Amino acid sequence: MRFDLITIFPEFFAGPLDHGILRRARETGLVEVSVQDLRVFTKDRHRTVDDRPFGGGEGMVLKPEPLFEAVESLLGRNVGDATGPTAHEPKTAIVLMSAAGKLFDQETARRYALLERMIFISGRYEGVDERVAEHLATEEISIGNFVLSGGELPAMLVIDAVTRLIPGALGNEASSQNESFREARPFPPTAAPSDESGFRNSMLLDFPHYTRPAEYRGWSVPDVLIGGNHAEVAKWRRAAAIEKTRRNRPDLLGRE
Ligand code: SAH
Numbered sequence: 001m002r003f004d005l006i007t008i009f010p011e012f013f014a015g016p017l018d019h020g021i022l023r024r025a026r027e028t029g030l031v032e033v034s035v036q037d038l039r040v041f042t043k044d045r046h047r048t049v050d051d052r053p054f055g056g057g058e059g060m061v062l063k064p065e066p067l068f069e070a071v072e073s074l075l076g077r078n079v080g081d082a083t084g085p086t087a088h089e090p091k092t093a094i095v096l097m098s099a100a101g102k103l104f105d106q107e108t109a110r111r112y113a114l115l116e117r118m119i120f121i122s123g124r125y126e127g128v129d130e131r132v133a134e135h136l137a138t139e140e141i142s143i144g145n146f147v148l149s150g151g152e153l154p155a156m157l158v159i160d161a162v163t164r165l166i167p168g169a170l171g172n173e174a175s176s177q178n179e180s181f182r183e184a185r186p187f188p189p190t191a192a193p194s195d196e197s198g199f200r201n202s203m204l205l206d207f208p209h210y211t212r213p214a215e216y217r218g219w220s221v222p223d224v225l226i227g228g229n230h231a232e233v234a235k236w237r238r239a240a241a242i243e244k245t246r247r248n249r250p251d252l253l254g255r256e
Contacts, residue, residue: 001030001031001032001113001115001116001117001118001162001163001166002031002032002033002034002116002117002118003031003032003033003034003117003118003119003120003159004033004034004035004036004074004117004118004119004120005033005034005035005036005120005122005152005155006036006038006067006070006071006074006119006120006121006122007035007036007037007038007122007150007151007152007155008037008038008039008049008122008124009122009124009150009152010035010036010037012152013033013035013152013156016156016160017033017156017159021160021163021164021169021170022159022160022163024169025163025166025168025169028168030163030166030168030169031163031166031169033159036070036073036074038062038066038067038070039066040070041065041066041067041069041070041073042065042066043065048063049062049063049066050062050063050124050125051063053126057126058126059125059126060125060126061125061126061127061128061129062123062124062125062127062128062129062132063129064129064131064132064136067121067128067129067132067136068132068136071094071119071121071136074119075089075092075119079135079136085135088138089117091114091115091116091117092115092116092117092118092119092138093112093115093117093118093119093138093139094118094119094121094136094137094138094139095118095119095120095121095137095138095139095140095141095155095158096121096123096128096132096133096136096137096139096140096141096151097120097121097122097123097141097142097143097151097154097155097158098123098127098128098133098140098141098142098151099127099142099146099147099148100127100140100142101139101140101141101142102139102140102141102142103141103142103143103144103145104141104142104143104144104154104157104158104161105181106161106180106181106203107181108141109158109161109162109165110165112158112162113162113165113166118158118159118162120151120155120158120159121136121137121151122150122151122152122154122155123150123151124149124150124151141154141158142154143157143158164176178206178207179206180204180205180206181203181204181205181252182203182204183202183203183204184196184199184202184203184204184242184253187234187238188234198253198254199242199253199254200254201254202245202252202253202254203245203252203253204241204242204245204252205241205244205245205248205249205252206241206244207237207238207240207241207244208240208244210222210225214226222236224236
């Protein structure tokens with residue numbers, strides 16, 4: 001997977017890419033990351049990337065020209081104009097980070113993990129000229145119902161979520177299988193469909209994890225986890241995941 005980041009703050013990404021799973025994925029060549037300074041694609045002396053909004057109002061808006069040209073330089077081709085866009089390469093997404101985008105979630109992350117290349121456009125100020133969303137980006141993505149000051153953290157967050165789903169990125173292949181936001185598969189696998197009908201189209205959060213010490217400040221780890229009975233542990237984890245989902249994210253359960 002190749003990630004390209006287009007930003008007016010190229011130094012922003014130095015830290016977050018250099019730790020843990022992301023660092024290892026880069027070192028082993030599983031992912032490649034390049035950061036493009038948007039100002040490189042300006043043509044005026046002041047390297048202007050923004051301008052005042054038509055129609056008036058507060059703030060500045062990122063201009064379309066440097067963004068189109070930055071993406072074109074990455075793709076090595078012209079993306080076209082109003083008389084006709086050029087063909088889009090398969091397995092490549094051009095993602096505009098935007099508070100007004102579609103909500104990012106684990107399902108989207110799984111879809112992205114199958115791609116070969118992702119180009120991220122990070123907005124700043126009041127946002128980005130709408131023609132970028134309409135005619136350059138293939139996706140307009142929000143990371144949540146709140147407004148941040150730039151698209152860099154959101155892009156970083158998507159890269160993190162996607163990278164850990166690329167086969168080989170996690171040390172232990174199994175460890176992304178039982179995570180939060182997995183589909184609630186029948187449990188046990190032999191369960192009659194009627195027992196499980198309440199969980200159709202549900203997603204579950206992760207089950208609670210514990211480690212040593214078995215008793216800490218008087219709070220002890222549930223006995224069943226210490227007992228060594230794998231079937232009982234699996235049952236407890238399933239029930240605990242359902243209970244936690246019900247408590248923290250009831251919206252994930254029973255979505256028909
Ligand atoms: N005026 C815009 C907010 C601009 S914030 C609005 O009200 O929708 C500046 C930039 O931060 C945006 O262009 C976008 O790239 C980024 N950003 C802010 N919140 C975001 C979010 N929730 N998800 C993704 N990107 C976000």
